[in-house]
Amino acid sequence: MRVLQISPTLVGEGMLTGQPCILIRLAGCNLHCTWCDTPEAHRGGSEVPFADIVDRGILAKSEWILLTGGEPLLQKSTNKLVKKWIEGGKKVLIETNGSVPIEKFLLDGVRISMDVKTPSSGEVNSHHKENLDLLRPIDAITFIIGDKKDYNWAKRFIKKHNMDAVIYFQPCWGRTSARRLAEWIISDGLNARLSFQLHKVLKIP
Numbered sequence: 001m002r003v004l005q006i007s008p009t010l011v012g013e014g015m016l017t018g019q020p021c022i023l024i025r026l027a028g029c030n031l032h033c034t035w036c037d038t039p040e041a042h043r044g045g046s047e048v049p050f051a052d053i054v055d056r057g058i059l060a061k062s063e064w065i066l067l068t069g070g071e072p073l074l075q076k077s078t079n080k081l082v083k084k085w086i087e088g089g090k091k092v093l094i095e096t097n098g099s100v101p102i103e104k105f106l107l108d109g110v111r112i113s114m115d116v117k118t119p120s121s122g123e124v125n126s127h128h129k130e131n132l133d134l135l136r137p138i139d140a141i142t143f144i145i146g147d148k149k150d151y152n153w154a155k156r157f158i159k160k161h162n163m164d165a166v167i168y169f170q171p172c173w174g175r176t177s178a179r180r181l182a183e184w185i186i187s188d189g190l191n192a193r194l195s196f197q198l199h200k201v202l203k204i205p
């Protein structure tokens, strides 16, 4: 499998923020977000044998594996990889850009954190529509908010769709301040939580 990074760290955003984990970042992405913070996902990475990636996850000290990308669900062996980790007693948090069907990844021991791309990403409406109805209360949907237009778009989106997953609004790093986003959420009494990129504040992987 093509891998960009393997490193112990803390979950940086969403429902498990602060949880120790082993970060396994797969290469490859099918989208081109304007504010992408992992541009190397498209070209970089190196081939790592499947069995080695299984072991790196299972032998990690932390209970949780954070599987991210790029878009980690694009590689053919990803589903088998996640199942191996679960069989090995691990829990897996999968971060996905939302464009790939998630159905076969909704396993016991797996939690999904799915993006719904907002207009400023340049990839609005790229999400696989059926995913919205499949996400469970233990899963999350994250809207990255680059400006007030994104905020209003995401606000309309969550009112229109009846989703079981926990909703997060996250400021786009360098574009929107967390403070301003918090004020918008509070002012509207929105049914969404503010997410913050802890790993960027701490400057850890």
Ligand code: SF4
Residues within 6 Å of the ligand: 029, 030, 031, 032, 033, 035, 036, 037, 038, 039, 041, 069, 070, 071, 097
């Ligand atoms: S989905 Fe993620 S990795 Fe892919 S282009 Fe967008 S921000 Fe970058």
